[in-house]
Amino acid sequence: MLALEGLEKRFDALVALAGIDLEVATGEVLGIIGPNGSGKTTLLNTVTGVYPPSGGRVSFRGTDITGWKGHRIARLGIARTFQNIRLFPTMTVFQNVRAAQHSRESGSLFDRPASSSVSARSVEFVLEQVGLLEEREVLANHLPLPARRRLEVARLLAVDAHLVLLDEPAGGMTPAETADMARLIREVVAPGRTCVVIEHKLALITSVCTRLCVLDLGCKIADGIPDEVLANSRVRDLYLGASDDTGS
């Protein structure tokens, strides 16, 4: 599905990604963990075209997308969420999901957003899946944090994405809310889609991921079945020992 070969990203003198090789197979849910500053979000940003890589190649479903603009990559079927949640704050919940569909359509610019009842129904369907149907006419900046994260997920579900990238989907959530998010990812997002999940909370990682990969200082230091990776002593020292933000 997604293949990275020697992916590098430098910001002036700072090396954020030091040559990462990674393949994501169709249908798997890959978790990526690592201490702060290990390059997790930079990896997502480089793959989705926020900025071009400094070296290496990215290919998606056999197409070389290295250095493509973000909107072309998105249209190819990659969708993502953001660590610090990005929504259109002055649009309603419904409009936010509709906006995601609009950006990908190439139909007439002058259609009314709510005119096609088919897509209105499809928006309502995903809102129901994430449990936001009641709030459909609420402005996005009036939603509480867990609902905002769910709205970001609804946005992914509404578009036809083959690969979804989730950047800390349970960031800032309580254990109960995290469990809800894990269930949502496992039961609604993962079926039929390939997922990459960046997360600090091990509770979420262990319950949704089929494979786990650990980054440190821009390098991949472990990759495999979650239980085995977490048992790895190097990972324990580096990640679990150094951080108490594991949520477990």
Next chain:
Amino acid sequence: MDDYLVTVLSNIGMISFIALSAYLLLITGEISFGQQAYFGLGAYAAGAATAMFELPIWTAILVGSSVAGLMAMVVGALTLRLSGLYFSISTLAFAEMVRLILLIVKVQVEVDGEMVGPDGSNGFHDIRWMFERDISLTEFMFMIYGLLALVLIALIWMERSRLGMVFRMLGSDDLLAEMQGLNTVRYRILAAGLAGGIAGIGGALYAHFTTYVEPQFFNVMLGVHALAYGLIGGLGTAIGPLIGVAIDLGFLEAVRFIQGYRMIVFGGLVAVLLILMPRGLLDEERVHRLKTLFSRRNHAGARGP
């Protein structure tokens, strides 16, 4: 109606075009200090069309609007990489360039034994379409408001369409829009072109209403006022900028006893307004609340016996 009232109302109408132009860019997240350039280009191009080439007025307005719109697209493409204040100042630099060049350019042709055309710092005189066709000020005022209504309807329709949503997406978070598959470059240029075209219509009307134009009128004060109108009236709907224009030109023109202290009062009022409502009277939230209110009423009405 007396001529004074007609002139005031016509001015409100013509300035509304440039306010709408600045507003269109504001909702896409760009602050332009330079929409007066397209107002000016529209005025010169349309004036030239009727006075120098004796084209009909509607063709002239179309010419004025297209010249302004195309130029705005070129500038939009050149300034794509700029954002925030850098973009604002580049539009200011461009507008001042246009104004200063118009102060130098002299292109005149002979029409009916007289030299007509832009004459450098003397301006562009004798755009006499109104006299030649014997159009009264009042008739012209209706023309202005007819066109303004058309533009306003188009804008309101656009806001409900997919394009309007795209523009608001660009305005509130262009990175998110790009990440969702939107070609932000294309829409930024499109928005610049539309905004330029709208300002151009206003300029075209202005040239024919006053019968002469001079570059001094298109100084940066006009552009910044246009920006302020949008923000005073509110960024939630295209009606907002019109409210801003009406408050400044209409209300203050009416209250004669503050003549001479006009800016002291107006400045203070607007400063207080912006403290209380940083996105203007009709901002997105209030527009949303009004819409919900209306749709509830409609639903209630439909369900009623």
Next chain:
Amino acid sequence: MIDFVQNTVDGIMFGSSYALLAVGFTIIFGVMRRLNLAFGATIMLGAYVGTWLHVNYQVNVLIIALAILASTVLTGVYVERLCFRAIRRDAALASMVSSFVIWMQLEEVAIHLLPERTYPFPSLFVVDAIEVGAFLFRAEHVTMLVLAVAMVGALHLLLHRTRFGLALRAMSENPRAASYMGIDTGRVMLCSFALVSLVGGVAGYTILATDEQITPFFGLWTTFKGLIAMMLGGMGSLPGAILGGLMLGVVEAHSQWYLGNEYKDLSAYILLFAILVLRPGGLMGRRILSREELAYRRV
């Protein structure tokens, strides 16, 4: 060749006052991340108060200078309270428009003070031009340069040797982190407005003493010169503001000499537009600013 050198030096001398105006804009932008359009009008009102004293009471030059500085600082504080302190931090556009309407307000106050079109402004002293070999320099221009160099030197010391300077620089880097570190951001903002008003007052005074007259266009003029000079160098950079000011002075001097008066402003704008298009961020602008810029874009 002699003309060229003479023009360049004249340009640098006059440009030094542009540099001071640009420094004022850039410090405010650094601390506030918002544009203060009322800066030029602030200086103008101060200068009008001084001129009013001169016209009505023929007071001493020194008192006029002090009156200008004092009233500029007071006006600056007024602008800060009304257009910046009172408005939400993230509403950059509201602050900018608010400072614009206050510009109009200050201008009207100034015009009520002195309603005629032009007024004489006292020159600093009456000295003949200074001859150096084949070159001729106006004493006022030399004073301008000397004062500007002194101001920049004092500013440098203030920013790098005092606690206030440290706080100001910390806020320009990262306002939120600065407030977490216990810096009283409100006070720093107020003090920096007072500081740049002082700098602007000095620049305004030397410019007017050179021109020996003042018109109601002075506010617009100072706003434009300062903005252009700041943008040439890149926002938020002190060396950039100084370089931009000097460059603007030199370009104006040359184009006025070689092309004529009507090309003086035009060439400055063409240069500005070209630099912005070709080098977004100005000549010395920090690339880090682009992130702040994104925040600013969301008006």
